[in-house]
Amino acid sequence: MRLFDYTQAQHFCAPLPAYQQGVGQSLPTLYRGSASKTVREGSQNFTIHRISLLNNVERGILFGVSQYRRALEMFTPSNAAWSQVSLYYASFFAANAILGMYGVWVGQGYSADVESGIPNHQAFQIHKKNLKGPSGYRGSHEVFWDLYYEGCTSFAPWVPTILTEAIEPVNNNRTWQITSRNGVNYDMAQAFDASVLLKSNPRPKDLSEYGGSLGQQREVTEHILKLAVHFAKEFKVSSFPYEGLLAGDRPKVIRSLVTAPPPNLVTQSILQQLFV
Numbered sequence: 001m002r003l004f005d006y007t008q009a010q011h012f013c014a015p016l017p018a019y020q021q022g023v024g025q026s027l028p029t030l031y032r033g034s035a036s037k038t039v040r041e042g043s044q045n046f047t048i049h050r051i052s053l054l055n056n057v058e059r060g061i062l063f064g065v066s067q068y069r070r071a072l073e074m075f076t077p078s079n080a081a082w083s084q085v086s087l088y089y090a091s092f093f094a095a096n097a098i099l100g101m102y103g104v105w106v107g108q109g110y111s112a113d114v115e116s117g118i119p120n121h122q123a124f125q126i127h128k129k130n131l132k133g134p135s136g137y138r139g140s141h142e143v144f145w146d147l148y149y150e151g152c153t154s155f156a157p158w159v160p161t162i163l164t165e166a167i168e169p170v171n172n173n174r175t176w177q178i179t180s181r182n183g184v185n186y187d188m189a190q191a192f193d194a195s196v197l198l199k200s201n202p203r204p205k206d207l208s209e210y211g212g213s214l215g216q217q218r219e220v221t222e223h224i225l226k227l228a229v230h231f232a233k234e235f236k237v238s239s240f241p242y243e244g245l246l247a248g249d250r251p252k253v254i255r256s257l258v259t260a261p262p263p264n265l266v267t268q269s270i271l272q273q274l275f276v
Helices: 006-012 027-032 044-073 077-101 140-158 161-167 176-186 188-199 212-234 250-259
Strands: 038-040 111-116 123-127
Touching (some): 027 111, 044 250, 077 140, 077 188, 077 212, 140 161, 140 176, 161 212, 176 188, 188 212
Antiparallel strands (some): 038 123
């Protein structure tokens, strides 16, 4: 797997001058319909690929920040497990965004990485198969994190010192995040243990006092989110990804959407019928 270096990523991520309706597409759909294994800068296929990947980057940041906000609202004993799952996906979306800015997209059955990073002569390789990680993992999320942390070595020199935790595997284990997520998601004993641990310290003075895998996932999620936002700001990423949802630049859209209060649907639901 090959990534852009910092200067090459700057060129690729340069802000778009105007919204081009219908150009940005679903990446799996785009790759599925691609007749070529290579897309080169200067071609219409490259323009479509570039806009689609940058849209994916900015939407990943939006959904990552949104999952992070909702996870914090679920820091209650009965929701401890799903809070961790939400934090996991916030991290996953943000990590996808980081790789995207450096020219890589890792999907199921389709993927893309850099063939040439030279500005004005950039090119991508389209793979109609799963990329393989260097460590031999088989699960799709295990492979993703293996590739993410491997890719981090390419852009590590440009990562601010205070955010190095975003590029270092948790407990020196590249698959810790997905393994821990699976634990609380599929094992009710682990989910219950997370609830008991959270109940033992229900109102700490600050977030750093939350322990266990929930606290650890929160910490790594925050670093990866901050790194994604850092690079998006550094590269001035602006690809008009939110048209049809809300107009405006990324900070404005994210602030508006993520801080909007949810509808009060409890009184319209069957919740009271379940307390029997």
